[in-house]
Amino acid sequence: MRFIDETIIHVKAGDGGHGCIAFLREKFRPNGGPCGGDGGKGGDIIFQSDKQLSTLQDLPKNHHYKAKRGEHGKGKNCHGKNGVDFIIKVPPGTIIKDLNTEQIIHDFKKHSESFVIAKGGNGGFGNARFKTKNNVAPKIANNGALGEEFSLSLELKVLADVGLVGFPNAGKSTLISKISNSKPKISDYPFTTLTPNLGIVKYHDYKSFVMADIPGLVEGASKGKGLGSQFLRHIERTKVLVFIIDANSETINDDYNVLKKELLNHKPDLDKLPKLILLSKVDTINDTELNQKNLPNGVKIIKISSITGKNLENAIKSIAYLVES
Numbered sequence: 001m002r003f004i005d006e007t008i009i010h011v012k013a014g015d016g017g018h019g020c021i022a023f024l025r026e027k028f029r030p031n032g033g034p035c036g037g038d039g040g041k042g043g044d045i046i047f048q049s050d051k052q053l054s055t056l057q058d059l060p061k062n063h064h065y066k067a068k069r070g071e072h073g074k075g076k077n078c079h080g081k082n083g084v085d086f087i088i089k090v091p092p093g094t095i096i097k098d099l100n101t102e103q104i105i106h107d108f109k110k111h112s113e114s115f116v117i118a119k120g121g122n123g124g125f126g127n128a129r130f131k132t133k134n135n136v137a138p139k140i141a142n143n144g145a146l147g148e149e150f151s152l153s154l155e156l157k158v159l160a161d162v163g164l165v166g167f168p169n170a171g172k173s174t175l176i177s178k179i180s181n182s183k184p185k186i187s188d189y190p191f192t193t194l195t196p197n198l199g200i201v202k203y204h205d206y207k208s209f210v211m212a213d214i215p216g217l218v219e220g221a222s223k224g225k226g227l228g229s230q231f232l233r234h235i236e237r238t239k240v241l242v243f244i245i246d247a248n249s250e251t252i253n254d255d256y257n258v259l260k261k262e263l264l265n266h267k268p269d270l271d272k273l274p275k276l277i278l279l280s281k282v283d284t285i286n287d288t289e290l291n292q293k294n295l296p297n298g299v300k301i302i303k304i305s306s307i308t309g310k311n312l313e314n315a316i317k318s319i320a321y322l323v324e325s
Contacts, residue, residue: 005155005157005233005234006056006155007056007063007153007154008099008154009059009062009063009064009151009152009154010064011045011064011065011150011152012045012149013042013043013045013121013148014043014066014067014068014120014121014147015042015069015145015146015147016039016041016042016121016144016145016147017039017069017080017124017144018039018123018124018142018143019124019127019141019142019143020072020127020141021127022037022076022126022127023075023137024075034130034131034136035075035076035077036075036077036128036141037073037075037077037080037126038073038125038126039071039072039073039124039142039144040123041070041082041120041123042067042068042069042082042120043067043068043083044118044119045065045067045086045088045118046085047094047096047106047108047114048087048088048090048112048115049089049091049094049108049111050092051111053089053091054198056090056154056156059088067084067085067120068083069121069144069147070082070120070121071083073123073124073126077126079123079126082123085120090108092113093108093156093237094156095107095155095156096108096115096152096153097152097155099151099152100151109159117152118149119147119148120147120148121145121146121148122144123145124142124143124145127141157233157236157237158234158237160211160212160237161209161239162210162211162238162241163212163235164212164244165235165242165263166246171244171280171306172244173197173213174280174306175213175312176199176211178312179211179312179315180199180201180211181199197213198210198211198212198213199212201316201319201320204320207320209319209323214232214235232263232266232267235263235270236270239274240274240276240319240323241263241270241274241275242278243256243278244280245259245280246281247279247280247281248285250293251294253294253295253296256277256299257296274325275299276300277300278301278302278303278304279304281305281307282310283305300318302314302318
């Protein structure tokens with residue numbers, strides 16, 4: 001499945017139905033008064049957030065969305081039916097912008113939010129509305145108003161408490177599969193993760209936090225290198241940054257600085273977030289060799305093994321503490 005986190009669409013709300021010009025004609029009332037009904041209101045275009053969705057991948061299949069127009073009014077003062085609203089479902093974390101002005105129109109931050117992006121046009125008045133003392137048989141009616149129409153830019157930034165970042169093959173997917181309900185694809189080649197995986201990590205009895213496994217970054221990602229450039233935006237909403245670095249690396253301190261630099265190049269404010277380093281795959285290296293390596297200063301480091309489970313509970317408690325702080 002291809003992950004799509006931005007797309008452009010065009011929306012058009014339904015036009016209002018036209019008012020009707022009609023006169024009552026009955027057997028004993030050959031010259032009855034005006035009875036033209038009003039037109040129905042056009043359908044709205046409504047966005048609705050749905051936590052069951054995780055990508056915008058369905059939207060590009062149809063770049064144009066149009067709601068039904070209202071029915072025209074009819075004789076005997078029959079009003080036209082309102083047009084049916086058109087509902088577009090998107091995952092929480094979706095930002096809607098006006099394509100031309102780039103102004104943010106709405107930001108979906110939780111499940112089951114609804115937002116009317118384009119309002120349907122009002123129905124036109126039938127000639128019954130125009131009857132006056134001086135004009136008892138008006139032959140005029142209104143056309144329905146046009147529905148609103150916009151070109152929109154949609155962008156998805158996943159909502160998570162914790163952002164898990166690291167180079168490809170650092171063990172992010174394995175970790176999140178062990179401590180959460182997420183079941184990402186895992187393999188021993190780079191860029192196995194092509195979509196941000198969200199996992200709910202439970203701790204204590206009733207508490208939990210959401211962790212996002214961001215696809216592997218490479219040096220230069222903030223300038224468009226590698227796949228990571230597509231996903232840096234997903235780290236912006238997190239409360240805590242967890243760096244995962246392979247304990248077998250000969251340049252652990254440099255790895256940490258490169259990862260941090262790419263994040264800060266993308267958004268300097270990320271430096272203000274609480275940070276934690278997890279050294280992964282410690283089951284594949286002896287303690288003596290690991291202790292001789294140059295490790296980062298000023299940030300807590302926990303040595304873990306997702307395979308054996310070493311220190312995973314300690315890691316969860318430490319991350320939860322930062323989330324709650």
